[in-house]
Amino acid sequence: MKFRGSIPALITPMRNGSIDEAAFRKLIEWHVSEGSHGVVPVGTTGESPTLAHDEHKRVIEIAVETVAGRIPVIAGTGSNSTAEAIDFTKHAEQAGADAALVVVPYYNKPNQEGLYQHFKAVAQAVDLPVFVYNVPGRTVADISVDTLARLSNDLENVVGVKDATADLTRPSRQRLASGESFIQLSGEDGTALGFNAHGGTGCISVTANVAPRACAEFQEACLRGDYGAAIKAQDRLMPLHSALFADTSPGPVKYAASLLGLCQPDARLPIVPLREETKQQVRDAMVHAGLLN
Numbered sequence: 098m099k100f101r102g103s104i105p106a107l108i109t110p111m112r113n114g115s116i117d118e119a120a121f122r123k124l125i126e127w128h129v130s131e132g133s134h135g136v137v138p139v140g141t142t143g144e145s146p147t148l149a150h151d152e153h154k155r156v157i158e159i160a161v162e163t164v165a166g167r168i169p170v171i172a173g174t175g176s177n178s179t180a181e182a183i184d185f186t187k188h189a190e191q192a193g194a195d196a197a198l199v200v201v202p203y204y205n206k207p208n209q210e211g212l213y214q215h216f217k218a219v220a221q222a223v224d225l226p227v228f229v230y231n232v233p234g235r236t237v238a239d240i241s242v243d244t245l246a247r248l249s250n251d252l253e254n255v256v257g258v259k260d261a262t263a264d265l266t267r268p269s270r271q272r273l274a275s276g277e278s279f280i281q282l283s284g285e286d287g288t289a290l291g292f293n294a295h296g297g298t299g300c301i302s303v304t305a306n307v308a309p310r311a312c313a314e315f316q317e318a319c320l321r322g323d324y325g326a327a328i329k330a331q332d333r334l335m336p337l338h339s340a341l342f343a344d345t346s347p348g349p350v351k352y353a354a355s356l357l358g359l360c361q362p363d364a365r366l367p368i369v370p371l372r373e374e375t376k377q378q379v380r381d382a383m384v385h386a387g388l389l390n
Contacts, residue, residue: 098135099134100135100226100228100256100257100299101280101299101320102135102298102313103132103134103299103300103302103305103309103312103313103315104133104134104135104282104299105133105301105302105305106137106141106142106305107121107124107138107139107140107306108306108347108350108351108354108360110359110361111364112360112361112363113363114365117360118155121156121159121163121360124354125160125163127359128168129164129168131309131313133309133312134169135171135195136160136168137170137172137173138157138159139153139173140198140301141173142347142350143156143347144365145173147365147366154185154188157170157173157188157189158192169196171194171196171228172189172197172198173185174189174198174219175199175200176200177202177203177205178202179214179215179219182199182215185197186219186223186225186227187223190223196226196256197227198228198259198301199216199227199229200232200236201233201236201238201240203235206237209241213247216248217248217251220252220254226256227256228282229245229257230261231245231258231261232259232261232262232284233261242271245274246274249275258282259282260282260297261283262285263285265295268281269295272295277296281297281298282299283297285300286312286338287335287338289302289316289319290315290319293320293327294319299316300312303341303342303350304334304337304338306353306354307337307341307353307388308388311333311387314326314330315327315330315334333387334386336382336385337353337382340353340375340382343375343378344372348362348364348369349375357388357389
């Protein structure tokens with residue numbers, strides 16, 4: 098499996114407080130048909146912090162079953178408990194996922210040695226390819242270029258990073274430290290264009306939940322080095338990238354998905370319904386992107 102291109106960080110559709118399995122399967126089928134290059138179930142956008150453990154595992158199983166090998170499934174398996182992250186990652190491997198996305202431990206704020214030992218323990222527990230998810234805006238802890246290089250050099254199944262730092266010097270510095278084979282995926286839609294220009298090869302995307310074809314075409318333009326086409330796509334998508342973070346994610350992207358008839362806008366507390374002005378911003382951005390009339 099190649100891990101590159103546009104990979105939506107899937108929302109988890111809800112109805113009456115429970116996972117809407119039918120809507121989730123339909124959503125995945127749509128992503129396959131629209132040209133997404135992979136999917137990530139139960140990342141942060143999939144509300145992993147508020148899913149029960151059995152729900153978390155079930156979402157991964159549904160994703161693997163529905164995709165049926167057509168595109169890669171990178172399962173979200175992270176936790177701020179190392180033992181819990183190992184359990185989720187082992188389950189993802191058993192369920193047939195193609196890789197695991199393991200977030201930097203949040204809240205407990207480990208130092209760099211703690212981060213190294215956390216990811217080493219997870220990677221050594223499985224044969225599955227592991228992507229480190231660095232999102233210091235959510236986790237507080239920030240894994241350094243050097244620590245990530247140490248992991249990639251010491252553990253052959255630590256194959257890449259989802260970088261949501263929005264620091265466009267990182268992909269260049271990481272490539273020099275970890276080598277060109279280390280897979281660097283952006284985790285920040287608005288800066289994915291610059292990230293790719295620095296050597297990235299894709300994005301684990303929130304926007305791709307509702308604009309999968311446009312995001313796939315944008316990433317394909319970047320991969321073939323056609324930055325003229327990529328900039329045109331960026332201009333179309335940039336207001337949407339911004340609008341989907343006008344309030345705490347996944348509130349805006351779930352509302353956007355509801356406008357397309359993909360699912361209900363419901364999210365679990367502490368995520369609350371959007372204010373009217375935020376809804377208008379999302380609608381306007383979707384019109385600008387050509388997703389709504």
